[in-house]
Amino acid sequence: MTKIGIICGSLRKNALSGAAARAAVGLMPDGVQPVTLPSFGDLPIYNQDIQDQGMPDTVNAYAEAVAAVDAVLFVTPEYNWSVPGGLKNAIDWLSRLSPHPLDGKPAAIWSVSPGLLGGARVHEGLRHVLHSQGMIIMAKPEVQIAGAKGKLDVDLGTVTQDDTRAFLASHLSTFAQFCAGRS
Structure with missing residues (x-):
């Protein structure tokens, strides 16, 4: 069974991206085990001096x-x-660890925004960073959840719009197939 880890890019308690990340758990196809990865909020700001003293336990x-x-x-x-x-x-x-925990892993990106562009501009920058880590990125179809306040229930972590829910579930099925083709 493929384990797909979900990383929420926001630390905000009531983040729209957090609601979408929680919704993704319930939208995963059969044969996939969703894993909500812990928040990165406790990691110190990267500093070589800290690393030189020993990798922090939180890292x-x-x-x-x-x-x-x-x-x-x-x-x-x-x-x-x-x-x-x-x-x-x-x-x-x-990126400072060996073995590198991201290297060779498939990746997909969902951007989430209350605005009309749905966070579309984060895709290019994040893809560059993920490529530098040796990740294999499923670039299409792109997912930008625009107008997210009308599509997500932040309290429940669910998708409230049928079309959006169906699209996200389809994307996860495609991602699961993408992952299976790399194992």
Whole structure:
């Protein structure tokens, strides 16, 4: 059974991307085990001086969780037309480990925004970062959940719009097939 880890790119308690990440768990196809990966909020800001003193326990614990999955779904907002700083920081820490917990893993991206573009600009920047980590990215179909306030229930972590729910479930089925083709 393929284990797909879900990383939420926001640290905000009531984040729209958090609601979409929780909804993804219930939309996974048969044969896939969704794994909600822990928040990266406890990781220190990457600093070589900290690493030189020994890898922090929080980084090692986060890396173990990521290493235990077969693929990763990134569900993230767009901050200032780019990758949220906390998410980039988590990837920066993971990149310093050997074996590298992201290397060779399939990845997909969902961007989530209350705006009309649905966080579309985060895709390019995040893909560049993930390519640098040796991840195999399923680039199409892209998922941008625009107008997310009208499509997601933040309290329940569900998709409230039928068309959006069907599209996301279809995307996850395609991603599961993409992952299976790489094992």
